[in-house]
Amino acid sequence: MTESNEILTQLTGSEYKYGFYTDIETDTAPKGLNEDIIRLISHKKGEPDFMLAWRLKAYRHFLTMQEPSWAHISHPPVNFQDIIYYAAPKKKSAPKNLDEVDPDLITTFNKLGIPLEEQKMLTGVAVDAVMDSVSVKTTFKEELNKLGIIFCSMSEAIREHPELIKKYLGSVVPYTDNFYASLNSAVFTDGSFCYIPKNTRCPIELSTYFRINAANTGQFERTLIVAEEGSYVSYLEGCTAPMRDENQLHAAVVELIAHRNAEIKYSTIQNWWPGDKSGKGGIYNFVTKRGICLDENSKISWTQVETGSAITWKYPSVILRGDNSTGEFYSVAVTNNYQQADTGTKMIHLGKNTKSTIVSKGIAAAFSNNSYRGLVRVEKNAVNARNFSQCDSLLMGNRCGAHTYPYIEVKNKSAKVEHEASTSKIGEDQLFYCTQRGLNKEKAVSMIVNGFCREVMSKLPMEFAVEAQKLLAISLEGSVG
Amino acid sequence: MLIIKNLKASVNGKEILKGIDLEIGAGEVHGIMGPNGSGKSTLASVLSGKPGYEVSGEATYKGKNLLELPPEERAAEGLFLAFQYPVEIPGVSIINFLKTCINEIRQYRKTGPIPPKEFLSLIREKQELLQLDTNFINRPVNEGFSGGEKKRNEIFQMAVLEPALSILDETDSGLDIDALKIVSNGVNAMRTGNRSFLVITHYQRLLQYIVPDFIHVLSNGKIVKSGRKELALELEEKGYDWVREGRRQETGNRGK
């Protein structure tokens, strides 16, 4: 026990490495939420009329809704009038190439470990970087254009590809879906759009980096990925934010659409500022992510490594509509200090022979609470549906909590639905075995935790798996039970 | 006893048996050998009526069209399959299981339930034959059994049910030499009168203990070679490649 506590203190003592703030001139709207702000956002972004109409409908619906209270989280009420809904880095004119991007911005991204130029050269990753609310620069765009792949900021997509936006935006997460999704629909400022044409395999990992920089800013980005018949795309998002005393709100919406034989792999490394050791500050991460396997043999796979945010409320889900479609959810959620996470997934089986797999690993340390909440629903006509869920929790220390809330609903007898969950701590015998072989305690803990999460980590694209592993070690620096 | 003509079977459109011809007379023991994936277990499954196969061709058993019968009627007619991978049935004791089987079969044959005393002495006799300890029959069917125990349980059931035609699907796999002898003894003890056997195996080893009258080599869904028992030794020596792509060859006389 005492040894564990010692390690815990060491590990939790580590500092948030992304907590710097970049002094960039920003163009911000006044605080507050009303129809004028929404008109302003729409106008600033040069949006077509249908977009503004949609935003206003969402806002009017939002006014009728109440914040959800069912999750195992607690926080003071969010004052939605005390948030800046639009903050963009000021720029002289749109950059034509990397040289024209604000050098301070480039430095910021370098600190984040995503030097655009270098990354472009070395890893072949196309990066769409979103700072505060605006997409800064999309690399690799031209190469992708040749294949007919559209990868651009949401603002650009709304201007350049309105027919696709009209068809797909809100088709998986309607603006009426839930409180935060409604809010997002009304005020989202940017995000990424990705369109993979028929029978095209996107040759590189697409990636977006989100960062909240300005103070008192809410970030409401919106991501939409459409994979046409027979296409494939792997997409990664990463998130960071500077250290600030106040809580900042992040309410994103992600929609994925997979047509026949298409596959979308969506990976997230979420490392928003979690607040300090006493629980002060940090991001409220209230996110709606959902994909639909629209036609036969399509596949959507969510992988997430969640280490940041003061509060996480998110359930990346898959609607398995097409026959023989597959949904996957692989998650590692780490909470430390006073973090709270209520995360999981929903797998809705509608089509025949649909399959879903859920693997969730929750690690709770210090005073944190970590909950898995998941729904598996097999509807009447979902013949031969299969689900397997495995949810394991690891507790480090005696002031934290780990919880599991699976909802299993079966309405077809040919279904086979299995759920298993366990909660434990790192065994003293495991620690001893490792230390006896020469590892120090911290290494041993990190190794055991990584082993605990291996099944999920192995689902990450190679180049990000290493980053995720380091992140895991940093987040837990000091935490083991 | 069993006449198979041009038997074909496929799963999900993939043809596995591509036209089998085989005739097993009363009292005969036939061995079927073949490399992995040649269709040996499929043949056993199709003959015993496992759902999930699209089957064509003919299989006449005791003058009846076997392929038309549901699996339980095949069993009641005296056809027994010793499974390669016997499934675990938690919560059902072997004794309860066997008693129910016997009575269902007797009901089919319109002979009325077995008197308890007769049943118990039958069980006791067969337990001794298979050298099973007394508590064995109270255990749930196959649950927590070792590989060898599962196989022995299959042969024990065969001995109790006294079938006319037994199909042994890779009964030797996973058995050590002592268990193999016990299992073979159990089979050989039943080789009386008109009882027939179809022994499916990958290796020749089992056929040293259960000596067959005829041996057939199955390759790629067809019988490519048939012969007397010496064929097994030849196969062991030369390997399956010897016959794999070859046409069906007759190296001995067919049984009736």
Place this chain on the structure above:
Amino acid sequence: MIDITMNNELKNKFLTIFPNLLNSFPAEPNYVKESRLKAIDALAAVPFPSSKDESWKYSLIQPLLVNTYSLPGNNFPSVKTSPPPVIHPGHFPDGALINGYYCIDGIGAGTENNFMLKSLSVAAGKNDGMLTSSFSVNGNADHSFFSHLNTAFWQDGIYIEIPCGKKTTKPVEINIISQGERILSQPRIFINSAKNSHAEIHIYFYGSDEGNSFTNLVQNIHLDENAFLNLVLFRSKDDNDILLNSTEVQQETGSHFISHIITLNGKWTRNVINVSLLGKESRAELFGLYTPSGDQFTDNRTRIEHRAPNASSNEFYKGVMDGKSTAIFNGKIFVGRDAQKTNAFQSNKNLLLSDRAVVFSKPELQIYADDVKCTHGSATGSLDEDALFYLRSRGMKYETAKKILVQAFAGDIVAGVGSESLKNEILSLIAGKFNS
């Protein structure tokens, strides 16, 4: 007689009639009166259950609303002088309640001195600390609306005590019977297992032939140090009654509690059991079996609270759903900060025999102590095709094979019932039910 309908009006009606009813219990000691008053306050504060409540999310509430029920009238509380119907020919139960009234005739002669059984209202006349706390508002019961209703309006019930160090020689049998049509009865049972005592108690629910009655039962069970209690709650009659049964169990150090909650039939059943492991090294084992068919509905909710170190709990619920029935399992394991070295296991398995049947399973873990071993699992599916084929290949008809598999599936839930005769009764009833 007062007629009431189960809906939002119900509460107001009860609140209006309460002062009159309170006056009809003149002999009641003050602490009981006070508990009724407190329950009325609590009732006023909670709404009638709806599907918006997490604890009623999947429950079929509609069947609760269709009937109008008769409340027992002015001469309440009272005893029942006619003997209860004979459920098991050739022997008498040790205690019986008809429509919530305590039966004084036709029950076992009570020759054993290793347990004590009497009317709850009689027992309540003697104020002892144990009973006072049992009448407190059941804040934890997750269908608290009906618990409060019972605490405010309970008619009578049964008090059982197994004295220190005593062991019952045979199971104590209690029959809970409803007679007549559309009767609302609200009985209460209190079981007091003293230190080092040892008992098995069987409670049979026996619905009315006329049907459509509503029984809202609350049970309080206390196990003192090292006490052992094996409790069987059994509903097997195919009746149209609604049964709500809420059981609160508190366990002290070293005590061992086993429950078997078995619902083979009945139109609508909701069994709630909350177990608090208050003493270290206490042990709880909860078994449940539900086999609804037709349009029957069963709802099983369990909550095990580990409040002390080195305690263990083991929970095993199984369901077989046929026809267009609906079944719910909701099990929560809660491990508090002080409950180090907890060992908790929970499993729920469901067998769907029909495409029109529906099952909802929600096994939950809520854990605040780190040195624990907690696992839960849930599996839902149909009969194992390989096992069916195996049995058929041995000569069994499809129906026989199915029956055997269902019986085997259900069998291990009743394995722990101490009484062989009850165990056999349950098994043969299951076989009978799935014999088609």
